[in-house]
Amino acid sequence: MGKMRTQSVRWRAVAVLASALLVGSVAACGNSDTGGGGGSTDDGKITMGFSQVGAESGWRTANTTSIKESAAAAGIELKFDDAQQKQENQIKAIRNYIQQKVDVIAFSPVVESGWDTVLKEAKDAGIPVILTDRSVDSADKTLYKTFLGSDFVKEGRLAGEWLVEQKKTASGPVNIVELQGNTGAAPANDRKKGFGEAIAANPNLKIIASQPGDFTRAGGKQVMEQFLKANPKIDVLFAHNDDMGLGALEAITAAGKVPGKDITIITVDAVKDGMQALADGKFNFIAECSPLLGPQLMDLAKKVHAGEEVPPRIETEETTFTQEQAKEALPNRKY
Incomplete structure (x- = not known):
């Protein structure tokens, strides 16, 4: 009988301890929530x-x-x-x-x-x-x-507005080729839209070819080579980023033309290599897009x-x- 009472006391002690631990646990969770941690018990690092x-x-x-x-x-x-x-x-x-x-x-x-x-x-x-x-x-x-x-539409529009201003005295057609970014990508869609809306102010400005160069130098060079073969008279290149424009420079030079003079080059981004090409007169205008x-x-x-x-x-x-x-x-x- 004494043995049974001893066991009973022990079980009650365990129950009290478990209850205390449970209350403490709930209190801890409450403190965590009120502290703005979203219930997290880690060190708060995001x-x-x-x-x-x-x-x-x-x-x-x-x-x-x-x-x-x-x-x-x-x-x-x-x-x-x-x-x-x-x-x-x-x-x-x-x-x-x-x-x-x-x-x-x-x-x-x-x-x-x-x-x-x-x-x-x-x-x-x-x-x-x-x-x-x-x-x-x-x-x-x-x-x-x-x-x-x-605002990619704004970037395209700024590029187009600059061109409209530069070619406002042009009496004949100005042939433009466009190097697009990845098909379906927001900057490609929006820069094309903004540029197209801006140049509509001058009916002499016409995009005669537009194709994706996937935002890469290699893509820009390859597509520009195709443009030059298919179109004997290209006056302006609008590239959706500097890298495609830099690739296009190689194709333009290889075709015996002077970039920045024979073909006006407009790009978007303003990374260091693009800015250097602009400073050297190989590019003519860049709309910035900060990374x-x-x-x-x-x-x-x-x-x-x-x-x-x-x-x-x-x-x-x-x-x-x-x-x-x-x-x-x-x-x-x-x-």
């Missing part, structure tokens, strides 16, 4: 999953460097993936980030369409998504928190992770460059 388009250009390389350096400076753990220009790779990377339960997902979409399903998966998992550099065409704007990047989005991205990541409201679209500050302006800017150019 983890970001980022899927990059690829490494197709000098602009993209500078963009990747900015993101990696800014994440380290902000104390954000970065899980980085290179999609190598394939949408299926980006979708796979985003799903991996969801499984890993990262705090924030950011990516630069290869193309505009086809994201609704995976973005809904992230939303259902409670993981905020930030679009960088390129947008998506999803009708449901709640699938992502914000878009950080450039240095890292600091703004990390600031946004902290805000959306904390549940703060952010604007649905945040544009980067950019400008345009003529030859003289390029010469002035080059010594301090960071990319």
Whole structure:
């Protein structure tokens, strides 16, 4: 009998201890929630999953460097993936980030369409998504928190307006060829739209050929070679980025023409190699598209992770460059 009473006392002691531990556990969770950590019991460090388009250009390389350096400076753990220009790779990377339960997902979409399903998966998992550099065409704007990047239509329009001003005294047709970016990509679609709208002001300005060069130097060179063979008279080249323009320079020179003189060259980006070509007179005009989005991205990541409201679209500050302006800017150019 004494033995049974002893066991009973022990069981009651265990029950009291278990109850105390349970209360303590609930209190700890309550403290975590009120502390704004979203129920997390880790050290509070934010983890970001980022899927990059690829490494197709000098602009993209500078963009990747900015993101990696800014994440380290902000104390954000970065899980980085290179999609190598394939949408299926980006979708796979985003799903991996969801499984890993990262705090924030950011990516630069290869193309505009086809994201609704995976973005809904992230939303259902409670993981905020930030679009960088390129947008998506999803009708449901709640699938992502914000878009950080450039106004590509404006870039194309600025390029076109400069050309309209330069050719306002032209009495005959001005033949333009266009090197587009990746088919379906936001910057390719929008820069083409903005440029086309601007040059409509002068009926003499006509785009006689337009083809994707995939934002690469090799693509720019190859397509420009085709343009030159098919069109004996080309007055202007509009390239959707510097790298395609730089590739086109090789084709133009090989064809016995002088870039910047025989053919007016307009590009977008203003990376260092493009700026050098402009300063040297091989390019004639560049509309800037800054790749240095890292600091703004990390600031946004902290805000959306904390549940703060952010604007649905945040544009980067950019400008345009003529030859003289390029010469002035080059010594301090960071990319």
